[in-house]
Amino acid sequence: MYQLEEETEADWWEVEALYDLCFAPGRTALSSYRLRDGVAPVAALCLVLRDGGGTLVAVIRYWPVKVGGQPALLLGPVAVHPTHQGEGLGGLLIHESLAEARRLGWTRVLLVGDAPYYSRFGFAKLPGVVMPPPTNPDRVLGLDLIPGAWADVAGEVTKADD
Known part of the structure; x- marks a missing residue:
C-alpha cells in the first residue's frame, strides 16, 4: 500500500536525499537545474509516494519554463528508491502528475530524458527546442497535454521569469 501526496516543505530534505541517492553527485550542475534556480516549482505537481511505513519511495517535481517565450512545464526530476525500482512507481507518478497538469490547464510538458522510457507516456523528440548546453x-x-500544443513552438528554453 502506498500513499501519494503533494510534496510539502517538511519533505524537502528527504526528497533531496532520495535525488542524491538516485542521481550522480553533480546532478545540480546539469543544464536543467539552471532553469530551476531561483524559480519556485509547480507545487501542485510535485508529488511524493510513501510506503505503508511512511518511508519515501518515489518523487516527482515540475518547474515552469518558457520555450520560445511560450509557457511549458519542465518535468523532473523523477526518482524511485533503488529498492523499489521496477515496480511501476515512476510511471504511476508520471501518469498522476500529467493528469493533474491537464486538470490545472497546462498545455505542454518538456523533459530531458531517455526516449525509449518516456515514449510510453507519449513523449517524443522536440525538434527546434533548444535546452541550455550541454544537452x-x-x-x-x-x-x-492538449492536441497541437507543441505545434509551432520552438526556440530556446528559458526560466519562467525571463
Missing part, C-alpha cells in the same frame, strides 16, 4: 538534443522530449 543532447535527442534527449529533449515533449508531450502535448
Whole structure:
C-alpha cells in the first residue's frame, strides 16, 4: 500500500536525499537545474509516494519554463528508491502528475530524458527546442497535454521569469 501526496516543505530534505541517492553527485550542475534556480516549482505537481511505513519511495517535481517565450512545464526530476525500482512507481507518478497538469490547464510538458522510457507516456523528440548546453538534443522530449500544443513552438528554453 502506498500513499501519494503533494510534496510539502517538511519533505524537502528527504526528497533531496532520495535525488542524491538516485542521481550522480553533480546532478545540480546539469543544464536543467539552471532553469530551476531561483524559480519556485509547480507545487501542485510535485508529488511524493510513501510506503505503508511512511518511508519515501518515489518523487516527482515540475518547474515552469518558457520555450520560445511560450509557457511549458519542465518535468523532473523523477526518482524511485533503488529498492523499489521496477515496480511501476515512476510511471504511476508520471501518469498522476500529467493528469493533474491537464486538470490545472497546462498545455505542454518538456523533459530531458531517455526516449525509449518516456515514449510510453507519449513523449517524443522536440525538434527546434533548444535546452541550455550541454544537452543532447535527442534527449529533449515533449508531450502535448492538449492536441497541437507543441505545434509551432520552438526556440530556446528559458526560466519562467525571463
